[in-house]
Amino acid sequence: MIELGVSTAQVGGSNPPVSTIYKGEGMNEAIMRALGFGKDVEKVKAGFCPQCEKPACMEEFKDELSRKEYKIGGMCQACQDKFFE
């Protein structure tokens, strides 16, 4: 009666890894808006870096710290490098 596992091998395929695009999940939206970053919130939620307005995704980050930073402010790796240098 157990028929699990039938479709798991098909997950992935040629589809882009949509789940790796951060859309502001976990971001402190209320605080961001209160601080006047409402526009940034919209950009981040759309999957874009608020600084350079390029699309950002989890794959481009070099380490966990950068991913953490991305989850806080939505900045892509390139902008983080500039910001923290």
Ligand SMILES: [Zn+2]
């Ligand atoms: Zn950027």
